[in-house]
Amino acid sequence: MYALAPSILSADFAALGEDVKKVENAGAQYLHIDVMDGDFVPSLSLGMPVIRSIRKKSDMVFDVHLMMSHPEPYIEEFADCGADIITVHAEACRHLHRTLRQIRDCNVKAGVSLNPATPLSVLEYVLDQTDMVLIMSVNPGFGGQSYIESSTNKIWKLREWIKREQLNVDIEVDGGVGLNNARTILDAGANILVAGSAVFNGDCAANVKAFLDILNDYNE
Ligand SMILES: O=C(CO)[C@@H](O)[C@H](O)COP(=O)(O)O
Numbered sequence: 613m614y615a616l617a618p619s620i621l622s623a624d625f626a627a628l629g630e631d632v633k634k635v636e637n638a639g640a641q642y643l644h645i646d647v648m649d650g651d652f653v654p655s656l657s658l659g660m661p662v663i664r665s666i667r668k669k670s671d672m673v674f675d676v677h678l679m680m681s682h683p684e685p686y687i688e689e690f691a692d693c694g695a696d697i698i699t700v701h702a703e704a705c706r707h708l709h710r711t712l713r714q715i716r717d718c719n720v721k722a723g724v725s726l727n728p729a730t731p732l733s734v735l736e737y738v739l740d741q742t743d744m745v746l747i748m749s750v751n752p753g754f755g756g757q758s759y760i761e762s763s764t765n766k767i768w769k770l771r772e773w774i775k776r777e778q779l780n781v782d783i784e785v786d787g788g789v790g791l792n793n794a795r796t797i798l799d800a801g802a803n804i805l806v807a808g809s810a811v812f813n814g815d816c817a818a819n820v821k822a823f824l825d826i827l828n829d830y831n832e
Pocket of ligand 1: 619620621622644646750751752753754755756757786787788789806807808809810
């Protein structure tokens with residue numbers, strides 16, 4: 613399954629509910645929600661009350677990306693807010709294996725994210741406990757950055773590994789994803805594209821449709 617996950621970090625926060633409806637009505641399947649703590653990343657974004665509010669307005673898959681140091685005490689509450697997938701950073705968890713179990717115990721899919729400098733090897737003993745790997749293709753914290761080219765090779769290697777082990781793990785890519793590089797990223801083996809500025813800058817319905825046209829070629 614191939615999907616688009618518009619990142620609300622680039623939405624208009626004064627009209628967030630409307631922006632969410634726009635991308636949902638245009639056919640986006642996932643909604644990427646970045647939670648930033650000002651410690652793991654040098655920025656702050658939004659938290660549980662916002663997620664609860666938009667959950668009432670949307671049936672999309674809520675893909676909650678915790679860019680937080682030590683997220684463990686908050687997992688249950690994010691699940692209760694309506695997250696369908698909770699992704700934590702390998703770099704931010706003291707006991708990653710335990711945290712992934714904790715997420716799955718909430719009946720939510722468990723994702724692991726890797727910063728650009730983090731090697732795939734940190735996944736060696738947790739890949740079979742993981743529903744999705746989120747490859748950060750920018751250093752996390754801000755929208756509108758340029759795609760780091762070495763991410764493509766990382767995606768290839770991870771897809772080969774998942775195939776070799778016959779696992780069912782999604783690969784999501786986040787940062788600098790646009791219509792210009794979407795096919796390269798999908799060809800490398802990703803199946804979920806996060807896009808912030810490439811969706812919300814300009815006509816979001818038309819932008820979503822342009823991404824879905826590409827993704828549909830892979831869904832066939
Ligand atoms: O996690 C992040 C940034 O840290 C992202 O989800 C951004 O929101 C992606 O923005 P673009 O690079 O697509 O503008």
